[in-house]
Amino acid sequence: MAVRQLSKSTIAQGLPRGSKFWDGITTPDDFELISTTLLTTTQTSVTFDVTSLSSNYKHLQIRTVCRNSAGTGIGAIYMQFNNDSSSNYSNHNLGHFGSGVVSGASTNATSIVIDQVSPWSNQATGSFGIGIIDIIDAFNTSKFKTSRSIGGTSGPTNNGVAISSGNWRNNNAITSIKLQPFSDSWISGSRFSLYGIKG
Amino acid sequence: MATKALEPLANITLSSAQSTVNFTSIVGTYRDLHVVIQGSLASAGSYAFRFNSDSGSNYARVVAQAQYDNTLFGGSYTSQTNIIAWDPNNFDANVQFITTANVFDYSATDKHKSMLIKTSGYQINNYLNCMIVGRWANNSAITSLSVIGTQNFNSGSTFTLYGVAA
Numbered sequence: 001m002a003v004r005q006l007s008k009s010t011i012a013q014g015l016p017r018g019s020k021f022w023d024g025i026t027t028p029d030d031f032e033l034i035s036t037t038l039l040t041t042t043q044t045s046v047t048f049d050v051t052s053l054s055s056n057y058k059h060l061q062i063r064t065v066c067r068n069s070a071g072t073g074i075g076a077i078y079m080q081f082n083n084d085s086s087s088n089y090s091n092h093n094l095g096h097f098g099s100g101v102v103s104g105a106s107t108n109a110t111s112i113v114i115d116q117v118s119p120w121s122n123q124a125t126g127s128f129g130i131g132i133i134d135i136i137d138a139f140n141t142s143k144f145k146t147s148r149s150i151g152g153t154s155g156p157t158n159n160g161v162a163i164s165s166g167n168w169r170n171n172n173a174i175t176s177i178k179l180q181p182f183s184d185s186w187i188s189g190s191r192f193s194l195y196g197i198k199g
Numbered sequence: 200m201a202t203k204a205l206e207p208l209a210n211i212t213l214s215s216a217q218s219t220v221n222f223t224s225i226v227g228t229y230r231d232l233h234v235v236i237q238g239s240l241a242s243a244g245s246y247a248f249r250f251n252s253d254s255g256s257n258y259a260r261v262v263a264q265a266q267y268d269n270t271l272f273g274g275s276y277t278s279q280t281n282i283i284a285w286d287p288n289n290f291d292a293n294v295q296f297i298t299t300a301n302v303f304d305y306s307a308t309d310k311h312k313s314m315l316i317k318t319s320g321y322q323i324n325n326y327l328n329c330m331i332v333g334r335w336a337n338n339s340a341i342t343s344l345s346v347i348g349t350q351n352f353n354s355g356s357t358f359t360l361y362g363v364a365a
Contacts, residue, residue: 127313
């Protein structure tokens with residue numbers, strides 16, 4: 001799709017021109033959509049095969065819009081890499097969910113937890129949770145894998161917003177990413193989009 | 200096949216102070232919208248988002264904020280007339296802020312529209328970080344997005360709208 005210049009951008013002013021900075025006009029090409037899974041029926045998990053992406057991308061981003069098929073309250077998305085369901089993950093989060101601003105942590109977890117982004121079925125019809133998950137250096141074989149996420153749900157029955165970080169204690173390049181709710185399924189209309197970021 | 204994911208749709212830089220910026224006739228060919236706002240207000244105040252000119256009490260939000268004095272604030276609100284960009288305090292006049300906001304599935308007609316907002320601002324003894332999730336309780340596709348200040352945005356403030364590929 002051609003980009004129409006509606007007005008001359010001044011964003012580039014004050015920023016040094018160079019290949020690493022957006023000139024305000026050109027469509028950035030370092031952030032690419034890889035695939036989108038849009039559910040047309042309930043589904044208990046979504047898995048992305050990212051084996052072929054390591055040669056072109058350095059980081060990954062997943063955008064989520066989802067809602068559980070049952071339950072009460074707000075749940076999380078649970079993320080596992082390379083089919084590893086052992087206690088090789090750590091998590092931290094900070095946000096508002098219920099009362100005040102609180103934080104939490106877990107070590108030796110069996111998945112990375114993206115908090116507050118998967119509302120259960122008692123929320124208003126049409127209310128979905130939203131989230132953005134960034135996986136840094138996803139294919140680097142010299143370090144553990146780290147994710148950063150932000151998201152939440154405006155219920156209205158239950159509400160929550162949180163930033164979360166996760167760590168997978170494994171130096172292997174990521175080849176698959178599995179997303180699942182705590183229990184039950186995600187409903188039709190839930191969406192999970194995978195993006196690659198060049199570096 | 201990979202697709203370029205981020206397309207600039209419009210970029211507005213104010214040449215004079217004004218209180219409202221409108222993005223209209225938004226095409227429905229993307230998955231999400233991404234908004235970047237960088238600027239300041241002429242007087243102490245705040246600003247908020249509104250969709251399709253709906254000024255009814257059809258919005259809700261949930262907030263977590265950290266303030267300069269180590270105060271943490273969290274809250275949730277329903278039956279609002281817009282989705283505020285930060286909460287609960289006003290920015291002082293001429294304090295520079297930046298907001299990045301994402302509207303998910305903005306063109307879908309099977310769900311309400313949810314928005315993820317991050318706002319940061321800094322002035323000596325007046326800095327804060329804020330994250331908000333808002334919801335417009337309407338299944339209609341979003342065709343316009345308004346940024347509404349309680350005070351005028353200063354000249355030079357920039358507002359950029361991107362489409363994020365489906």
